[in-house]
Structure formats: structure tokens, C-alpha cells
Amino acid sequence: MRFIFLSLTLSLSFIAYTQSGYNQIKEFSDAGCALINCSVQADTLYLIGSLRNTGTSQGVALMKADTNGNIFNLYPYFDPEDNDIGFGVNYDIKIMPDRSIVFVGGFFSETAQFLIKYNATGQVILFKKIPYDNAYSVVTFDFESYKDGYIIGGTVVDLQNKLFPFLTRTDAEGNVLWTKRYPEPGRDQNSRCMKVLDENTIVIGSVLGNQNNQNWGKSRIFALDSLGNLKWDFRVPDTNEGLVSDIIRLGNGDWLYLNKKFEFYSQDSVLAWTQLVRRDSDFNLIFAQRLSPTKWAWNLANDLVPSPDGHWIVSESTALTGPDFSWIGSGGWAGCLTKITSDGEILWQTCDTIHWNIPGVLSEETASSHVVLPSGSSILIGFTNRYKPSPARSFGWMFKVDANGCMMEPCSVGTEDNEEAITGLRLYPNPASQTVQVLLSGSAEVGKLFVFNSLGSMMAVYDIEPGAQTQTVDVSLLASGLYFFRAERGGKLLFTEKLVVQH
Template identity: 25%
Template sequence: MKAELSISGIINYEPGFSSYNYSMTIGRIPGYFQSVDLPAKALLVWFNAAIFLFTIASPTITQAQSGFIQSYCFENESSLQFNDLILQNDTLVMYGRARHPMTGQIGIYFSKMDTLGNILIETTHYDSTGDDYFFDINADLIICSDGGYAIAGKTFFRGYSIIIKFNYDGFLDFVKEHPDDSVLHTTHWNLIETQSGYMTVGAKQQMSDGKWDAFVMRTDESGNKIWETSYGQQEVWEVFKEILSISENEFLVSGAAGLSTSQVQNPSQQWSQNRVLKIDSTGNISEVWEGEIKFYPTSVGMSKLYPTIDENWFSIGSNNMIIEGYDLPVNQVEVTKRNESFEAIETITILDHTSSKNILTDLTPGLNQEWVTVGRYLHEVPGPPTYYYDAGLIAKVNEAGDLLWTRTDTLFYDASGYSDHYLGGVVVLPSGSIIACGQVNSDIPAPGKSYGWLIKVDKDGCIEPGCNPTSSSSSLLDGTAFEVFPNPLSDQLNVSGPGRFDLELLDSNGRLLQSSNGNVDQASFNLRTYPTGNYYLRIKVGSRWAVRKVVKQ
């Protein structure tokens, strides 16, 4: 059947794939459910599912497609992370980072999938000097006018800002570096395409005072720098993460300024302020909007500034509180509707103040004047002893200011907190279904591993239509318990694992080649007549899936 159409989203962070980055692994937490009473709406609820490692969606899902939770990491990557996804025609286009299993080098991963999660193409590119590629939170993949794709990032060790351009098939058109040895560090968040090239936004840590100054760079079509303008003042950090084109010669750059805890001796001196600049095509400022200055604990609330059809704006952020028993201020994430002057009209808070790590990472319009956001949330489980677990978060709000529903999911759950879960990119399909991508990092077992993950839910946040608020849990499908051999293979592929399971063999385009149901402990497929190349083996135990890549030589 045809896959659904979808829209766009984002995410990523951290070098080295450890636990402050968007993580990935396998697992399931205690079921977490939340419903919200709405003034003129039925109770919307969902259930929290968790499925597991190495996963891929079933091509036999019917028209009202069921959802899924899938994770991805194959033998040719020791770790894999998804940062962002967008729509091109009926295909999901995604990028992330992959760690080479032999050298440990981190490259940029590119793939195309249908909206059932089947991989259509995938490539990984590594820096020729041996450096790692790094893409910050909110680093968006964009579709270019020639049908290709571009992303802003940096080289991790050298700290150079870079623009990476792919062609339609995911092969590199260019990687353009922009060295600057006059600063301590560089971050490079986002870019847009202009009529004559690209404009990017980021921040650089100055040697003079150690503070961050925002910058905007304009390049030609090949990524060569035309100009770069810095926006900052002494002893204050300025970090702008978003750039939008509002006309051929006008652009909005949005972010924040202030002083962080690490930059002051007394926490009460910490402050932050949301800011928006209107600049022209040469980087000159024509207008400045500055929000209210908020002192410790500060708040951040101008990420993913998104225009609405009524000439207002939506954005995501967080408000911070000092709560007894916590060492640091803790965040409550929020979605804010703003007027044409960026002043807050309505703020919709989501879940509770539980951690400084709570964050929203992407926002996208849904159907019927609704908005979907994704991020990370740390659950508190009362004791004794009290403990926390980290989960990916999806929430839907409407323009009237209602929180319609939230859901949190994990791939891997450990009461000791050795896994990080992030969702970053999100798209809404024409059916109203939602697809989010992200990363999960686990430190157990050592040395740890990262996984890319994909979650699909319907418009009500359900994996299965008609989900209800009754808490439930399912045991994990332990992917490591299944042995797939030999791999690479020449003819027969063998699978062994505990209990009863179903198998599906798919080609590199996601087409079902063979299936075998009701296997007990072991099964096999004969691939002798198939051409050499990559294939995908889907292992299914009920609604829990795992996927392995196999190579025929």
C-alpha cells in the first residue's frame, strides 16, 4: 500500500554519543499515561507503549495505519542517532550521526524512509581529516531548490562551522568549512536557502570575555562565505538559534541574551531575555524586539518561532523554578502563542517541574489549528527511594490554549537513570498521524550505545486507535536474545531466539520478500536466488519489533 504523506521536524546534540546527548536503546518504562480535561472536547488520552531495539514498521499496516515505536542501529554503525526529518513528496528524509565501528569516528548519517519506517536509501559520510561532525539541538535539515538538502553544523575538534549539501540521493555535493581561530568555540545551529545561496545562524565564544556572541553568515550557492556579522556586547551572552525569511530582503533572527549561572558568582545575578532581530540581506539590523528581563531562575521561551495564518506566532520554551530539595532550578516546558510583536498571548504549560533537563526541541502545525511539539521529560517516581527516568515527550495543543494530550515513551528503561531519551524532529501527516524522530543513549552495558528511534502515533496520540488511559505495560522484546547468522551470508539465513516469533524479510526498498509466522526457537530463510546487497530482517513478537540488517555477498 502507499505510505502516507508527511511534513517536517528536527533534533540532535552532543559529541561522543554519551548520556547528555540524544540517546537511544531498547526498552520500556512503567506505562505512563496522561489525559487532560478540555472545556468543549472529549477526553483525549493515550497509552504509553514501548517496543525496542533495531526496529522497523510493518508494510502490511492498513489504511488507518497503526502506530509504532522503532529503533535503528546496524552492524556498520556502533552508534546511530537521528536529528531531524522532513517530507519530500511521500518520503521521510532524515539525517543524524553515526559512529564508525572500527575507528570510532562520527559521521553524518542520511536516509530516506517511507512513512511506515522502511528504509529506502541510507548513506554515511565521514570527515576526510578524521574529525567528528557535530550538529546542535535544533539543527534543521532543509530542502533546497534543486531538490537536494542542506544542514548547518561544525567539526567537533577543530570547531569550524560547516555547511553540508546533499544531492537528492543523499550523496555529498559539498562540505564547506569556515575556520575561525580567533574564538574559543563555535556553535552552528540553522540555515535557510536564499536566491543566491544560504544564510546561517550560530554563536561563537569570544576569547576576550568567554561569553557567546551570535553571528549570521551569508554564502553563495557553493557555501563560500560572502559576509559574516556578529551581534553581541561585552560581558553578556547572545545566542540566536533561528533564522526565518519574511521577504526577499528581510530576515528574522531569534534567540536570547543574558548571563548564565556559570558566569556569575551569585545566582541572583543570572538573567535572560528573549530577543528578535530583523536584518536585511547585508546583515544590518532594522528592528530589535526585546522581551522582559527575567532574573534567577531564568526562563527561555523563543525557540522554533513559527508564524500562524492569523499573523501571530507560536514558540516553545521552558519556565524555571527553584524547588526545595533540588540542587538546580527545574524546568517546566511550555508552548506560547505570541502576537505580531512577539508578546505572549497564551502560555500552555506541559507536565511538571521535575528536572533542569526537561526541554522541547521542535514544533510543527497540525490539523484544525493544532500544534504538535516534542522533546524530553524526566519523570519522578515517588519512593522510598524516589527515582527518575528519562523519556521522549510528544504533546498536542490548540490555538485556543488547551493542552489536548501528552505522551512519554522510552526504548530503554533503567531505574538508575543510565539512559537518555530525546525526540527532536516531528511531522504531521495529512491523516493527522504524527511521526517523531530522535535519539536514545544508554551507558549499559558498557561502553554504551546510541540508537536512532522513530515513533508514529495517530492524531489522538495513540499507537493503536482507540487507546485508553488505563495504565499497562508490556515485557520487552530483547533483541540481543536473537541470533542472526551467518551475516554476511551467501544463501541461507538462520535465526534463533527464545519462544514463538514471526519473521519478515524485506529488500532495501522495504518490499516484503518472505515471511514466516509461528516460529518456535529457530527459523531460516533461503536467499540463494536474490541478488547481492542489503536486506532487512524484521523479528516480531506481538506488537514488539526488532530489525536487523543482513548483507548477501
């Protein structure tokens, strides 16, 4: 088996520059390549992803990286029975006290879950298939270490095409102790998150839907005891709220959770946005704060992670070109990070992606998960499916910002509008091979234009003259690849824009 790991690098020499973050492409197989989830311990980042071997088998991989995005170990694994492993956004990963790494998933053509365990040196010491009877498919999202074993949660599609959550309790070797299903009469129900509050309280976040495809949605949070029996059940009173994708119990008993809010216009016309919701211990509403920068049917929040200063960092997949009624084929897919307080105040929001706004490129970018470092910096991971230009490819990506939401200082990531921001086309042609025209604001102030490669290294810096409305930049000596152009005037950010150089 041969695996090639590629982090876009450039041969041109550069000026040393200290920066806060990066945006990197990670490519470690020809197809089926994705970064799914991550966890951090000390200064080591543990990533899980999907990849293909030299044939056509879809497998999984554990990767170890530093917080600068350098992957130094990759441990692939493929099903011994050659079934394609199905691995989706935000499938859970846990680092155990003995430094082993455990995660869960499923299969494309087999109705089963799997539990996989790596030791600290990257060897697979357990791969356990957990068959699921009387179902078309099973999707496993979350698991927790529980009483010398595991609790695994997800969603099943039964033989009547009905969706509902399930819970499986196993021992430490993945042997099933019990499995329980939680169907809702007359409703579909999808589950995305699970939290173990104590040995006798397991909380599930889900959404109830309408089996007749009518515009109807109701967020649901319910608790189970150690045997999987229902303890209590909360359902939002409104019928336009979606999947609960993460949930936190605060020290005072209040609940913080992520879900989705819908605007229904017709059967095929739906807008939605993610939101952070806070309710008291009796589930009375305190606030619901919108997060998504635009309204789009596919907006989806992933994780609610605490920051060192007592606030929260949320990651989500969104589209930057909304409002958009499309369920598929929308432009502007991106990953966003939002810092928000427990009182619902948004402190900053930053969104980035690989190349959605480059002419001739058709791609879908999906944010999978994120971690928050002790410094307050955040690392967002995800994957891109690129359909044009041919051949179609897929790859993972990593996006790091500092505690202020900046990939490089200074930056403007607050919620206020930038008065000098330029809308529309800023760089042309794009892609470019010889020169590129940079559209500026024409301000009377002097400025700087910085050029960075995809690893965050500064390649060049240019002075912007007072009153200049355009600037020509020679890119003929840059190696083919992805670059970032950052324009500033008077210490204020005008824009950061991507350019593809092709020779």
C-alpha cells in the same frame, strides 16, 4: 567501509494487525549513532544522522525512508581531513526545489562550520568548510535558503568564553559574503532558531543569561535586515524564561513561540518546563501554556509544526520521573509529542522512549525532531545513549502516532487521568526469558492483553478474566528483543508497558 543497518526484527510468526504507528530502534554503526533531524516530501522521509566508520571517525549520513520507518538508502559522509564531525539535536535540513538536500553542522576539534549538499541520488556534490576565527567553538543550528545562497545561524564561544549568536551569509557554493556577531555586554546569549520572514527581515530566537552563573534568564526575539543589522529587539520582562527554540508569525501578525520557564530555588536547584507562548504583533502576552508533563531542568522543546487541521504539534525532550532538580543523570528521559491549538488548548500529549524503566538499563533518550504527515500522523525521531549493560551503545529511534496521538487504536492520550491506570511495577521479571507476570487492576470487566514487537506487529493476544489481578504470559518462544504489552478492560486502556526478552 562496512555499515550495518538493523531494525529490530523477530523470527516468531505473528497475527496480521493494522495499527497506526510504531516504535523502532535504528542501529547503523557501533557507536556515535543518532537521528538528528527529518523532513518529508510526498511519501519519502529524509533523515540526517551521525555515525562512525569502521575506524573511529565521526561522520554524518543522509537516509531515505518510507513513512512506515523502513530505511531503504543510507549515504554516509566523512570529512576528507579526518576531523570528527560534530552534529547535534535538531540541526537543520532543507529539501531544495531541485530535490537536493542541504544541511549544516560543525566539528569536534575544528572551529568551523560545514555546509553539505546531496543531490537527489545521494551523491555529495558540495562539502564546504566555513572557518570561524577568534573562537573556541561554534555551534550551527539553523539555516535558510536566501537570495541565491544561504543564511546560517548559531552560537559561538569566543576566546573569553563568552557565548553569543552569529549570522553568516554565503553564496550558493558556501563562500562567505559576510559574518556578524551579536554579543551582549555582560551577558551570555545562546541562539537556537532563525526564521526568514521576507528578504529584509531575519528573526532570531535566543536567551540571555548571566555570565556569573546566577539564576537569571531572559528570552529574546530580535530581527535583522538583509545585511545583518538590527531592526528591532524584544526581551521578555521576566528574568526566569529560557531559550526560544522555535517561532512562528501567524497570519494576523501574532507570534507563537516555544521557550522554557524556570523555577529557581537555589544556585544548584532549578526546575523548568517548556511552554507555548502567544503574543500579539506588539509582543503583548496573550497566553503561556505549559507543555512538559513534569518539571525538570533539562526539558527542551524542538519544533512547532502545523497539523493539517489547523493546529500545532510540538516535540520535546523531557523526563517522566520529575520533578527532578538534576541537570544530569536523571531517570525517565523520554520524547513527547503534544497537539495544541493556537489558543493554547492541549488536545493530546503522548510520550515514549526505548527502555528507561527497564531494570539494569541506564540510558539517556533525546528527542531530536519530528514531522507531521498529510494524514495528520506524526513521526518523532531521536537517539539513545545506553551506558548499561556493557558494552555502551548508541542508536537512533523513530516513534510514529496517528492524528489522535495513538500508536495503536484505541488509546488514551488525552490530558485527563485514566481512572483505571495502574502505577508502579506492571511486568516482572523484566528482562524475562521464560514467563512474565502481568499486574492487572482486578476490575470485574473482561479485557484483552496484546503483545507487540518493536515494529508494531501483534505477536499474541490473551483474554483477561473478570477480577483477575495477575496474568502469567509465556515468552519463551519470543526472540530476544523489545516488546510492548498493552492491557485493556471494557474498551479502556489500562497501560502499555515495555518488556525486554533475553535468552
